[in-house]
Amino acid sequence: MSVYSVREELKPSGLNGISDEQINDHWNLYVGYVNNANALHKELADMRANGQGGTAAYTDRRRRFGFEYDGMVLHEYYFGNLKAGVSRNDSGAFSKAVAEQFGSVEAWIEDFKTCGKSRGIGWAVAYFDPATGQINNHFIQHHEDGHIAGFAPLAIMDCFEHAWMVDHGAGGRGAYIDAVVENLNWDVLDERTQAAQEGKIWKRF
Amino acid sequence: MSVYSVREELKPSGLNGISDEQINDHWNLYVGYVNNANALHKELADMRANGQGGTAAYTDRRRRFGFEYDGMVLHEYYFGNLKAGVSRNDSGAFSKAVAEQFGSVEAWIEDFKTCGKSRGIGWAVAYFDPATGQINNHFIQHHEDGHIAGFAPLAIMDCFEHAWMVDHGAGGRGAYIDAVVENLNWDVLDERTQAAQEGKIWKRF
Amino acid sequence: MSVYSVREELKPSGLNGISDEQINDHWNLYVGYVNNANALHKELADMRANGQGGTAAYTDRRRRFGFEYDGMVLHEYYFGNLKAGVSRNDSGAFSKAVAEQFGSVEAWIEDFKTCGKSRGIGWAVAYFDPATGQINNHFIQHHEDGHIAGFAPLAIMDCFEHAWMVDHGAGGRGAYIDAVVENLNWDVLDERTQAAQEGKIWKRF
Amino acid sequence: MSVYSVREELKPSGLNGISDEQINDHWNLYVGYVNNANALHKELADMRANGQGGTAAYTDRRRRFGFEYDGMVLHEYYFGNLKAGVSRNDSGAFSKAVAEQFGSVEAWIEDFKTCGKSRGIGWAVAYFDPATGQINNHFIQHHEDGHIAGFAPLAIMDCFEHAWMVDHGAGGRGAYIDAVVENLNWDVLDERTQAAQEGKIWKRF
Numbered sequence: 001m002s003v004y005s006v007r008e009e010l011k012p013s014g015l016n017g018i019s020d021e022q023i024n025d026h027w028n029l030y031v032g033y034v035n036n037a038n039a040l041h042k043e044l045a046d047m048r049a050n051g052q053g054g055t056a057a058y059t060d061r062r063r064r065f066g067f068e069y070d071g072m073v074l075h076e077y078y079f080g081n082l083k084a085g086v087s088r089n090d091s092g093a094f095s096k097a098v099a100e101q102f103g104s105v106e107a108w109i110e111d112f113k114t115c116g117k118s119r120g121i122g123w124a125v126a127y128f129d130p131a132t133g134q135i136n137n138h139f140i141q142h143h144e145d146g147h148i149a150g151f152a153p154l155a156i157m158d159c160f161e162h163a164w165m166v167d168h169g170a171g172g173r174g175a176y177i178d179a180v181v182e183n184l185n186w187d188v189l190d191e192r193t194q195a196a197q198e199g200k201i202w203k204r205f
Numbered sequence: 206m207s208v209y210s211v212r213e214e215l216k217p218s219g220l221n222g223i224s225d226e227q228i229n230d231h232w233n234l235y236v237g238y239v240n241n242a243n244a245l246h247k248e249l250a251d252m253r254a255n256g257q258g259g260t261a262a263y264t265d266r267r268r269r270f271g272f273e274y275d276g277m278v279l280h281e282y283y284f285g286n287l288k289a290g291v292s293r294n295d296s297g298a299f300s301k302a303v304a305e306q307f308g309s310v311e312a313w314i315e316d317f318k319t320c321g322k323s324r325g326i327g328w329a330v331a332y333f334d335p336a337t338g339q340i341n342n343h344f345i346q347h348h349e350d351g352h353i354a355g356f357a358p359l360a361i362m363d364c365f366e367h368a369w370m371v372d373h374g375a376g377g378r379g380a381y382i383d384a385v386v387e388n389l390n391w392d393v394l395d396e397r398t399q400a401a402q403e404g405k406i407w408k409r410f
Numbered sequence: 411m412s413v414y415s416v417r418e419e420l421k422p423s424g425l426n427g428i429s430d431e432q433i434n435d436h437w438n439l440y441v442g443y444v445n446n447a448n449a450l451h452k453e454l455a456d457m458r459a460n461g462q463g464g465t466a467a468y469t470d471r472r473r474r475f476g477f478e479y480d481g482m483v484l485h486e487y488y489f490g491n492l493k494a495g496v497s498r499n500d501s502g503a504f505s506k507a508v509a510e511q512f513g514s515v516e517a518w519i520e521d522f523k524t525c526g527k528s529r530g531i532g533w534a535v536a537y538f539d540p541a542t543g544q545i546n547n548h549f550i551q552h553h554e555d556g557h558i559a560g561f562a563p564l565a566i567m568d569c570f571e572h573a574w575m576v577d578h579g580a581g582g583r584g585a586y587i588d589a590v591v592e593n594l595n596w597d598v599l600d601e602r603t604q605a606a607q608e609g610k611i612w613k614r615f
Numbered sequence: 616m617s618v619y620s621v622r623e624e625l626k627p628s629g630l631n632g633i634s635d636e637q638i639n640d641h642w643n644l645y646v647g648y649v650n651n652a653n654a655l656h657k658e659l660a661d662m663r664a665n666g667q668g669g670t671a672a673y674t675d676r677r678r679r680f681g682f683e684y685d686g687m688v689l690h691e692y693y694f695g696n697l698k699a700g701v702s703r704n705d706s707g708a709f710s711k712a713v714a715e716q717f718g719s720v721e722a723w724i725e726d727f728k729t730c731g732k733s734r735g736i737g738w739a740v741a742y743f744d745p746a747t748g749q750i751n752n753h754f755i756q757h758h759e760d761g762h763i764a765g766f767a768p769l770a771i772m773d774c775f776e777h778a779w780m781v782d783h784g785a786g787g788r789g790a791y792i793d794a795v796v797e798n799l800n801w802d803v804l805d806e807r808t809q810a811a812q813e814g815k816i817w818k819r820f
Contacts, residue, residue, distance in 0.1 A: 003337055025785045053316060057467040059323050060474060065343050066351035067735055073354050111258060118264050120682055121736060130406050132208055138270050142735060146271035147352035149278050165780040170640045201335050201406040230580045265675040272530055325477055326531060347530060370575040375435045413747055463726060469733050475753050476761035483764050521668060528674050540816050542618055548680050556681035557762035559688050611745050611816040
């Protein structure tokens with residue numbers, strides 16, 4: 001009676017500069033988050049059913065939503081926006097929006113890269129503000145520290161060490177980030193942006 | 206050329222058990238977040254324009270999106286879901302959803318209250334998962350630690366000390382939380398939930 | 411069989427610009443941390459004794475050491491370095507050290523004040539590095555985020571809202587920080603610094 | 616005019632179950648923290664000298680002490696307590712203390728291992744409380760979240776992915792933790808503990 005399932009359709013392969021071995025190692029971590037999200041969800045429901053909903057243990061297990069849920073969700077967004085060989089469409093919704101705000105798509109890319117190089121581990125996320133239509137790059141520390149309530153995530157890049165260590169060892173962050181940008185699925189970014197701009201909440205894809 | 210404005214229409218008054226003096230003191234903090242969100246947005250744009258987008262100072266100022274933006278956004282959600290005298294509608298979208306998941310609306314309220322009493326300061330947020338329709342109470346530490354990417358915030362309660370200290374002093378968290386639940390605007394919760402269930406992204410209200 | 415006791419001898423009174431009512435309200439929070447530190451310590455020992463030391467609940471309760479222990483410890487350091495009317499001694503160990511590093515004691519004070527005004531709630535801590543003798547002001551977010559392992563805390567200022575709201579309301583941070591500096595017990599700072607410089611670990615006082 | 620230097624004498628080699636290649640990759644990260652700690656220290660001093668000590672940029676760069684300094688310091692503690700082939704001495708200060716508190720050294724080891732397996736990345740640290748003599752295992756998230764002010768770190772284990780990925784890939788945390796315990800330098804743990812018990816602050820070693 002699980003709530004969440006592994007989203008096999010999102011698994012990338014044949015990327016440029018990110019090996020399938022790296023993706024496979026990484027994918028196993030994602031599967032772990034799905035399992036842990038389901039386990040946490042069930043444990044909390046069981047504790048409530050057993051009258052333990054007011055205990056400190058329940059409260060502190062509940063704090064783990066951030067880590068386990070974001071650990072699952074962000075990986076889905078991330079794998080879902082990676083694909084080799086998708087050309088950028090300058091008239092796509094994402095490209096148009098960031099070009100207007102940052103001056104050019106290249107300037108947004110530069111900012112996204114430096115965001116991904118922020119000291120510490122975490123994620124770079126281009127977030128859409130539904131109230132203003134603005135898109136900014138946010139660095140999320142760990143999985144859960146720095147998200148904005150109600151903003152829509154558009155472009156997502158994993159910046160945990162596991163994302164590059166198989167291919168590059170500990171020092172490979174820069175080369176990895178270049179490769180991620182090389183493999184961004186611009187069609188997906190446009191699709192996500194268009195949905196957000198039309199006021200549609202979208203399931204994770 | 207500010208991006209964000211103070212949302213005067215959201216300011217509550219005449220609540221039961223939360224004084225207007227308390228709300229006024231609290232509102233001033235919210236105004237401060239709007240100003241700081243605008244200032245941060247402008248400062249980052251200026252730094253990029255001045256070729257400082259790759260500096261450590263820029264990177265570390267960018268980390269403050271979480272605090273300043275959530276500080277603004279969460280207060281808008283919070284003030285926006287407080288109103289005296291709104292009766293709960295058991296067939297409303299929010300009530301139906303949480304009753305199904307928690308067993309009863311009362312059980313959800315109990316869980317929301319204990320969530321708000323989590324040790325430390327922050328927020329209790331009932332979050333909607335667009336992929337499953339599930340609603341869970343999450344404790345957010347500070348303003349930015351614990352949000353789930355892409356989830357929709359439905360019911361929001363401020364649990365910083367400034368929210369109750371004017372009325373109660375440092376020890377008044379429990380009394381304050383009771384008062385918040387007393388003043389929840391169930392119509393707004395239903396409206397937010399219905400929008401989320403229909404796949405509509407909604408501006409903050 | 412408690413491990414920790416309330417340190418009554420540390421309670422300040424008659425401070426300049428910080429009312430006894432404010433201190434009393436604040437002291438009650440400190441007492442709560444002592445109780446919670448004892449409760450957490452006992453709960454973990456009991457869980458280990460009951461074979462629950464490997465559970466997720468144990469692991470997540472253990473994460474709370476940071477909040478509860480620092481909540482206790484930092485308040486002891488803070489109350490312990492507040493006293494009305496203690497004159498600064500320019501040849502004291504603390505003053506000499508920070509004057510050398512910052513240019514003057516006044517420059518250190520200025521830096522300590524701006525540290526205390528860092529956006530967000532937490533603590534300003536002047537930390538001594540035992541390996542170099544350097545003293546720097548660190549902003550600690552919440553109670554537990556930002557400490558340096560093995561460094562010795564010298565001057566400590568609480569920057570949670572409860573520290574000033576009784577006297578000033580939410581907007582009183584600046585006036586409160588001025589008052590704290592006005593009431594720093596320079597003798598205690600010198601004593602702590604001298605102990606650290608002599609390589610003595612000191613109990614909290 | 617650097618404040619910190621790389622501590623070459625702490626670099627381990629010939630460990631059991633942790634390859635020199637793994638240590639070398641890891642050591643490079645440590646060197647990066649030393650460089651970044653020096654750079655941050657200098658940048659803050661320069662900003663103060665240039666009258667920028669009151670800016671938001673200065674304040675936010677100062678927040679990075681936690682990450683850069685702990686990133687350096689914890690690696691020194693960690694490398695400094697790893698050595699192949701050091702037998703445990705049951706009458707050593709560390710072993711005696713934890714045996715008394717946990718029931719046996721084996722029980723402490725078990726607790727240290729589960730601490731190291733806490734979900735998320737960070738460190739397991741056995742911390743000594745100078746006020747009570749108690750030793751508990753604390754999980755530190757990232758480098759800086761969870762330390763206790765004024766406590767003395769005794770046994771330290773890195774639980775970032777870079778610590779095991781060269782040897783094991785992403786899934787190797789458990790095998791790595793076993794190997795760390797296998798290579799603990801019990802003489803160093805005893806030495807650190809004895810110093811702490813005698814009230815001596817000790818330089819990092």
